[in-house]
Amino acid sequence: MSSSTDSPTLTTETTQLSPQPDTETAKPTKKITLKSSDNQIFEVEESVAMEFATVKSFFEDSPSSTDIVPLPNVTAKPLSQVIEFCKEQIKFKANPDEAQKKKYNAEFLTEKSDKDLVDMIPVANYLEIKDLLDVLNQAVADRIENKSVEYVRNFFGIDNDFTAEEEAALRREHAWAYEGVDED
Amino acid sequence: MITVRSRLIKEHYKLDLPDEIILAILEKVQDTETLVRCSSASKRFQAFVSKIDSLPLICTQGELSIMLSAALPHSIRISPCPHEDVKCLEVKLCSVPNIARCRANHASMFNAKIDDDQIDVRRTVAIQVGVLTRGFISKLIPIFLAKSNYYFRISQNETELCLDKILLHRPKTLRSVVISCVKDSYPFRGKVFMSRVQLANLMLDQLSKSSHQPLGSQHEDWLEEPENAAYWLKKQHRDREGETLWHIVYESESLHKLTAERDLKELMGDFD
Known part of the structure; x- marks a missing residue:
């Protein structure tokens, strides 16, 4: 198991400045704060949080909310892995490269233990991240095959x-x- | 002979995945043997597997015969199905690679659509006839020049009998059966598919030209016309030499072209 996946993604990217050339007109990226059931705080970019349909609808219901989004039933470790995955997927959305995406997904999955994989499934399910859920289900199916x-x-x-x-x-x-x- | 596995996963954990997730996982298992084994894991899992109505099956001709004959005396149930509600059965027959060390030289696919009493069977056959080289098709298999009923002789094989058996003893819910027969899986650099007439034309053309002349551009266009049923599965237009040429035959004349193309792609997909 790699160490990078083990460390929860706590308040990453806070110091990251947007490297794009048109940053002057772009709004500063909004951060969303999520709280896992074991009380860990995750600050993620809005674009990442919007990948989570559950979180998205939370903000659709209360657009002005600046509260911390509580995620009951979601513990820190699988959540950090899910966030890690979604961050990469957003990069691929902005810059489609199927081959790279496939490679990344495969690497992401192979380095996970059985337990990590199945722990992420309820999280992906609860947060309604369909792509990830598909990928995880397929990975589990592959692991039990034969x-x-x-x-x-x-x-x-x-x-x-x-x-x-x-x-x-x-x-x-x-x-x-x-x-x-x-x-x- | 059942071997009891002694080395199990070290971590033991209780999982409480919701039913729909487990079903979604099992639906992604592309191996019917695994599904059958999952169905004997517990009663809950047996219930999940019984909800899966599309079954893939990869086996050798002999294995399929055993599965089918085992079920014959008893019931309308065919043995590959772990339950009786199966709607779609896809059987991929293949030779064991280390036994058959020869190159695959033909592939066939039977596609049966069942609509109550109406059973519509289509057959697609592809035969490897040679390798494209600069200027000519080399290693041309002489049988290609033989009568066209050769192809029907190829497909009058056990595969057809298996299909008959499945259809005769099918579960009532079964709506579609696809049997594709692929011999071996040798790495191919690329494939070109064309019909008999097209292939004959190509050969005549090539004969009338200098054998040193490369394939003309008019051929390239012509080959890629979808209505010619010629496909370059590998889109490497610069590097066609050495690609194998496949001749395809559809059994039914009345086939809709689009349907036939889909069948062909499906059939040849087995080589990828």
């Missing part, structure tokens, strides 16, 4: 509620599906 039943159970933390007889019957019925499984 794995054993036991691996899948462990991955999702599932308790097996089949009786031994029921499970044996299922395995018999689809015996072909239980061969050539990857090593866990």
Whole structure:
């Protein structure tokens, strides 16, 4: 696991000046403050926060709000990773480069542990970031592909509620599906 | 033989993902065997898998035969389906690469659309006929010059029988079956597809010219006309030499052109 993803993205970019040539006329970038359920404060650029449909509608409902946006059920670590991802996606939106985007997404996903990945899913779901949710779901699907039943159970933390007889019957019925499984 | 896996993931954690998320994840699993295994993880997962109505299947011809024949005596249910509500079945047949070390020289696709009693079957076949070189098509496979019914002989194979079996014993909900048959997956630099007439014209043209002359620009335009059903899957216009030439045949004459093109792209997509 890389260290960069572990450090929460606290108040980044506050010192960053817009490098674009037309900055004189551009408004200073507005910051939005988010608070995770474990009381960490995240200050993100408005453009990043607007990627979160949930946050966006919060401001649509109360446009003048300058309050801190509380995000219950969202803890700091997955939130910081989600913010990291969205920041990059905005760069790709401004400057489309499918190949680079694909490369970035792949790297972003491969360096995450199983737990990091699945922890980000409820966050992406709660914040309604459809692109990220798609990417995460696909990544999880890829990780369980060709794995054993036991691996899948462990991955999702599932308790097996089949009786031994029921499970044996299922395995018999689809015996072909239980061969050539990857090593866990 | 079922092997019990001893090395499991070290971290054990309780996950409480909402149903729709788990379903969304499972829908992204492009491997039916994995889905079948997921369905035996727990009753909850079994219920999720039963909601997936489009199944992809990648197997060899032999494996498909086993799956189909295993189910035959019992029911209208075909064994690749972990449940009976499947609407769409996509079967990709392939040879095991390390057994078949030859280049793929043909590919076929059966596409059955089911509308109650009406079953519309289309067939698309592509055959590799040679490699484009400066001035001529080299290594021309002589069979290309044979009668056109050769192609139908190619496709009168087990694939067709498999389709028959699936259709005969299909779940009532099944609406579409696609079986594509691809031999091997050798790296190709590029592909050109054209119909028999076009290919014959190209050859005649080439014969009438000096064999040292490169492909003229009129050919380049002509090749890329979509209505000629000729595709350059790789858009590297400078570097065409060495690209393989594929001849395509549609079984049905009454096919709508657009539909046929989509089938072709789908079929050839298997090589990418």
